[in-house]
Amino acid sequence: MSLRMALLGLLAAEPASGYELTKEFEQDLGRYAWRAGHTGIYPELNRMAEDGLVEVTHEGARNSRTYALTPEGREELRSWLMEPAGQGKVRNEAVLRMFLLDALEPADALIVLNRMVDDSMQKITELRGIRQKHEDSPPTGRDALGELAAEYGLRQYEATHSWTVWAIERLSRRYGVHGE
Amino acid sequence: MSLRMALLGLLAAEPASGYELTKEFEQDLGRYAWRAGHTGIYPELNRMAEDGLVEVTHEGARNSRTYALTPEGREELRSWLMEPAGQGKVRNEAVLRMFLLDALEPADALIVLNRMVDDSMQKITELRGIRQKHEDSPPTGRDALGELAAEYGLRQYEATHSWTVWAIERLSRRYGVHGE
DNA sequence: CACTACATGTAAACTGTTACATGATTCA
DNA sequence: TGAATCATGTAACAGTTTACATGTAGTG
Secondary structure, three states: OHHHHHHHHHHHHOOEEHHHHHHHHHOHHHHHHEOOOHHHHHHHHHHHHHOOOEEEEEEOHHHOEEEEEOHHHHHHHHHHHHOOOOOOOEEEHHHHHHHHHHHOOHHHHHHHHHHHHHHHHHHHHHHHHHHHHHHHOOOOOOHHHHHHHHHHHHHHHHHHHHHHHHHHHHHHHHHOOOOO | OHHHHHHHHHHHHOOEEHHHHHHHHHOHHHHHHEOOOHHHHHHHHHHHHHOOOEEEEEEOHHHOEEEEEOHHHHHHHHHHHHOOOOOOOEEEHHHHHHHHHHHOOHHHHHHHHHHHHHHHHHHHHHHHHHHHHHHHOOOOOOHHHHHHHHHHHHHHHHHHHHHHHHHHHHHHHHHOOOOO
């Protein structure tokens, strides 16, 4: 159901083909929120068309079909977004790795943690650059989702970074291990 | 594969039965990292036993079986944790909802965002309480995973909270909508 | 003409969820 | 003894991923 909502959300911003939607999932959406590949997306678009949530508004070169929301599709998305969310499905491999770090020898855990510090710092720098670009020229249409995503991602990585630093301190408090 | 690693990680901290592991997934692990129910866990434990990664060390009342890691299991977990992580699988319904908020009318989006502010604030308070408890009596064994989780969750919700506040400001900048 | 990017699809395998099922032990 | 919790499982279904498959259009 969430894949369906993700597609409705993207199409709400602006009509698009399955191919374009697939690329969207390779960006921020797939990075922070929901992963999907073209083999899931194309059949789902067809089912959504059958269910009257989207319609083909244009057929272009190379057999491409541009989909747009129908009023029913827009309403379906709205009621999903408005309903109380509850816990929802969570599945994040990176976070799982963090939780299981205690299973490693302190020296090994430190290697992994240091790698995480570097990675998150790099992402933070990258996202601050993107934010600057957004400030210079505010994005519109589907790109506005990228603005939400960049701000979310930035805070996310800052949180991860701060956690990692804490975890390294915790390690050294416990075992007196010190990294560079 | 990630479910398998999650189980190995929990068993690395301390031997447990499928039932106990299931409850663990209902706590922080299922909340932030990886969701799983007993119907997935029991068959996976059996497969892992076949593969020599875990073994039954004790059979107790009510047909309960306590599993422990074998050396092979420990090595499997270690190499997974040490290998470079890449992007990994991400699937988070709550984040998806955030990204798609732009599809709503500003007034509706504001309702949802205000709900998010309240929710995240409540979680932050809750987790600060848990952290205080951990400081008073440092946890050991499998509970230490809860300490990692609580610290991670706290930073996570703080990031979410900060993002939501930003998103509300963004809305009012764009449309001049104001919430309470 | 070769290569890359565009554009869509199916089938099998794998993973995960929901519904159903069973029985043991503890506690009021 | 009835209810709650402990404890494990199977089967059908839903959802995802991987591998395979095909053809079009533009670029050097």
